[in-house]
Amino acid sequence: MMDIILILKATFAGVVLGALFEKIRLPLPAPPVFAGVMGVLGVLLGGKLVELFM
Incomplete structure (x- = not known):
């Protein structure tokens, strides 16, 4: 249950x-979607x- 709340x-x-970054017209501080997921x-x-191994 705690994991769901954290997510x-x-x-x-x-x-x-x-939304904030879009509102103030800044680029999103994230890599392209697939690269970020990988x-x-x-x-x-x-x-x-x-x-x-430890």
């Missing part, structure tokens, strides 16, 4: 920041590999 908070914060996946996999 909802993070999503809400992202929506608010995205970067996050890489960080997750790297952490899991360290846990596995």
